[in-house]
Structures are given as structure tokens and as C-alpha cells.
Amino acid sequence: MQPFIYLRGLKHADATVFAVQDGQKTYYDPQHGKSVAYSSGQQVKRSIMDTFLATLDVQPAPITFVSVLSVKSGKTELGEGEPLSLCDPSYPDQLIGGYMRAEGGGANRTLKRRSPLSVSAMRPLHPFLAGVYSENITYDRTDRPELHNVIVRDTSGNKMSDDDIVALLAGKDRSLLRKWIPGNKRTGGLFIYDIAIDLRRLFTVPTNQYEPEVSPDTIAKLRSQGWTDGKTVFGNCLVAPADLRDSITKALAHALLNWQITSNQARTFSLMETLAIAVSDNASKLAGAIRAQLDEEGKEQAEPIIDQSLSGVDTFITLAASGYIRNIPDKSGDALDQAEAKLVARIKAYSDTL
Template sequence: MKNSPFIYLRGLRHAEHTVFGVSNGQKFYRDVQFNRDMAYSSGQQVKRSVIEALELPFAAITFNWEIDANGKAGMKEPHSPCDPSFPDQLLGGFMKAKSNSYTVKRRSPLSISAMRPLHPLLGGLERETEPVVFDRSSKPEAHKVVVSRLDDKGKRQEIPQEELEEWLVSNQRNLGPKYFNPSGQTRASGLFVYDIAIDLRTLFTVSTNKLEPELFPEIEKKLKEDGWIEGENIFGKCLICPKEKREVIIPTLAHALINWRITSNQSRTFSLMETVAVAISDNANQIAYAIRGELRDDTERPQASPRIDETAKADFFITPIASSFIAGSIGSADALDKAEQALIEKMMAFDYENQLN
């Protein structure tokens, strides 16, 4: 039986009192079975974090703005060079579509899920009751307090100091350098899982099909001049990334897939998001239950327990922190290093030049 051209990875992480992405507080969806709000980080955000962790040269992106007849500036769609000689373009995919112009599109060889709770009862949203406070009242003389009001024309005017002091005395009030916002915030805590599928058939190949092009003609010419190999995969004619370039990209990709962190400016309230365990397989069904949450039947109220099922046909890499959440788990300090090496070996072993043989 021919080996699978896919690598499936499932990672289990612990998050504590943090925010992955902001949309009126921590982003969430509603689990329909358990009727609970589930905090999540979108697949797009996880993908961006993986690509940023590559630590390789990135392609320059052109950000387009347009000033209309009224002098207002509006943002237009940004353009990438659509050049797979840059690792972020090769691995992340690209698209450039303009009216009355050549359109190219490359799908990323990395399919990435949202990072979401391992089980609806093992992670989700917590709602803070503590208000937001910004307080400098310990040194009032070092900070300026401005009090204003609207005049008859609706314009905001600062109240003169003497008038303000008289108002404070007569109304028995104090208005010091302190900001108070009573609204609560939402945070994410619990065990969270994410899945990544790597399509080895397209990982280092770019289609030269002219009906649904992935390359501009000038970029295709450039790649050939740079040593990209003409070949063929299951999807048709393609250019194959040279071996020496693959050997540079593969180790840093393996590192990024294991060690990425959410670093975008939409995340806040830092959490280590430490990795509990990683499972790697060539079978999607096996990876689905390799790391899972199990509903318990020995309790009055619904409860769930995390489970690392080492009977699954997968390679397991368990860190010492796993014993904090899963009874009986024994991890090793070099587990993630071994996970990286396993990914490197699997990606190196694939025959990119002779996929049809």
C-alpha cells in the first residue's frame, strides 16, 4: 500500500486567563451540544503565527490606498509578489486578482484548523467582574486633570480652574487622576487543541497549469533560472523547489509548526500557552482520537477528562506539564525537540521529484 502523502499533526496546549483574538472581547462560538461559549483562535490567526515563526526572509507586500475626489483615503486590497521563492509565499499561499489583468492563486499546502477547546467542558470563556482601573491618584500633583463641558453651541470647553474648584466644594466631589471602567472582560482558559494537515504533494511544488495559473509568466521564468526543476505531480505539470532550498526550509518549518505562539496585535493578556502533547500521523482518523476529551459517566453533572490514547496509530510527544492535567501521564523534557525531528524526517523522506512513480 502506498504511503500517505499527508502529515497530520494535533497539538494540545494549556491556556490560562488570556485572550487569543479580540471581537468585542475574546472571540467565541457557541457549542450547540453543551450550550457553552467556546473561546477560539481562528485558523487564519494560527496560520499567521506559524508563518511568522519561520524566521526566514519574507516577501515584501504592497499596501494600496486610494484618495477619492473628496480627498478621503480608502484602503484597497494589498498585493503580494506571488513569488514562491519566498518561503512565506511558498508555504502560506497567495492570490492576486485585478480587473483586466492576469490572475494567479496558490493554495497553501498547510491546512490549519482553529485552536479550540479539547472538549466543551475542558475549556472556554471566563467572565471577569474586576473593572478596568488606571490610577495615578497617589501623585496627583504630577498629573493633569482636565474637566470640560459643552457650551450652548455644542462645543466642548475646558472649565477654568477657579470655577472648577468652586464646583468641587459646592458639590462635595473629587475628580482625581483615576480612570474607572466597570465593564467586565472575557478571557480564555483550559485545554485547547489545533490540527494541521501538510500536503506533501504541493509543499514544494508549484503548478505551471495555464488554465488556473499559480505563477505570473515572469515569475515562472525566474524560478527556472534559479534552478527550480520541471516535473509533474498528481495535479499536472509543475516546478519543484531545489533540494538545497528544501533542506533549508524544512527544519525551520518543523520548528514553527511545534513552537508557534500567537503574536498578533489582536491577542493580549499573556499566557505561555505551553504545549502539553503533540501527536503526528499519516492518518486523519487516527489523529482525531489520539488526543481527545472523554465525557465521564461517573458523575452527576456532565464532566470530561482529557485523554492521550497511545493505542492510536500515531507518534506521541508528551511534555512534563501533561501530568498536571492528565493522571498517569509521563512526559520528557525533550519531547518537542523529538517532535520537530520527526517532522523533519517525514518531510525529507518524501520524493518530491518522482511523485508519480
């Protein structure tokens, strides 16, 4: 049985912002000579994990945030230290999301778990099928001028009086209750993301203490919670209990297909509806299952294509896809439910062998 599951998802985003860096994160596509929007793999993974935990209805593992005082030029400053993870795979987000704990000073061993999920950035299906545009927005409170306070400071930093402000504004068409925010970027179009699931690591935690993922105390705790000894190609390990594997499998399959960007990094909400999902144990075939094709006449246009004829690839197409892609006969109102069931079955078939 193949130890990997590969997934490609196709989403539609509409007039939204993935992150507020420079208005909207972009990268330059050298082949087509244009900037395109993207959401980083880290942000996609964070969105997946948020949906995963919400589906399980559990809290994430706590993090300890360390700050450090230092003295520079005779002044005491508060600097950033390392965030310390709990490194406890009994928390679902730590088991699936991975972690690292490297304490300053080197007194304690570094603990790190590589996530069994490898997540790509979400980027355009093709540069011609997504766009970035700028707009000017305002922070406007001119409808209730008596409600809000206005402070104007002179060149010395002193607060000016109301009479001085009125005199300053004389002859000027200027509002102090409206702030212009120019050059804000939005994006929209068809976007894809790819995920690889390493089934060998999904529900196992190595017990090797030369490059440890967990401390001896955590190993003892996991055993007391029903984790059992096993062995994979990576060596001796602990295997999660069957009931935990089942609940995590269902929640993870749901999250991989139904996430949206809802963090405070995103300025504008979009449904980001999923149009199609392709699942395979062969990563090379995914690129052909959901792809784009350039216009044959040489125009700067591309057409999205979902190919359901590839052997070894299960493709699921939602009803919403018909608004953006032509000639898709097998779209379905329960396509995501079917894809979720397929993921659950594949993960469970492998985890039952552990």
C-alpha cells in the same frame, strides 16, 4: 507514500486573551450550552508563520497596500483598496503561506497559490475543559497626578478651566486619572488545533498559465535560482532546490510545534505550552489520540485522555502534561524534539521523491 501529514496539538493556556474582539472571541457550543473561547485558524496560521520566519531568520515578502480616493457628497474620502501580494514563492512565507493577487479593473491576471497548510481554529479540547470569565480592569495614573494633563470639555466642546473642573468635582467621588474598563474576558484551559500538510504542494509551484500561481517572469526567475522542472498529479511544476527544501522543512516542523500567539491582537501573553502532539497520515485517528471523555456519573465534567495505543499514530507527550492529565507513563523532556524529528523525516522522505 501518503501525500498528507495530519497533526493534532494539545496546548494549555492560562488567564490569557487570544484576540481583543469583544474582549475575547467566543462561540456557542449548542450541545453543552455554553460559550467557549477560540483562536481563529487565520490567527493560528499567522502565529505559525511568525515562528517559521523567525526560525529561518528571514523577512516576509513585501505587500503593496492600495488606497483609493473617492468623492461622496462633495467630500473627498480616502478608502481602502486591495492589498497586493508579490506572488513570489522564492519567499518562504509565500511558498508555505500561499497568496492571492487580484487587481482592480481586470487588466492583469489573478494570481493565487493555495497554501499547502490547512489550519483549524484552536478551540477547547472539550467545553468542560476550558472556561471564559470576565473582569474589570483600570487604566490608572493616580499615583502621579501632577505629571498628567486633564482636559474636560463642556457641552459646547470648549475646554474648561482648572477652577471650573474643581467646582464640577465638588461633592463627587470621581477620579479623572483612572479609567474603568469593564467586562474584559479572559480564558484558560486545554485547547487543541489540527493541521493538514499537503506534501504534493509543499515544495512545488504549478507552471500552468490557465489558472496561474505565478507569472512567466517569476517562472524564469525561479529557474535561474535553481528550481527544476517536475510533474505532480496537478500537472507540470517547478520544484524547489534541495537546500531550500531542507531549511524550510526544519523551520516548518519547529514552527508547527512551538508557536504562541504573540501578535498585537492578543492582550495578555501566555506560554501556551504544548502538552502533546499526535502525528499520522490518517486524519480520522487523530481525534482518538488526543480526546476528552465525559464523566461517567453524568456530572458536567470531562477528563482529557492521550491514547498511545492507536496504530498508525505517533504520539509525543511533554513533561508539562502531567499537571493536567493522569496516567501518562511515556512523557518525556524531549518530546517536542522527537516530534520535530518525526515531522522532518516524513516531509523529507516525500520531498526526496520529487
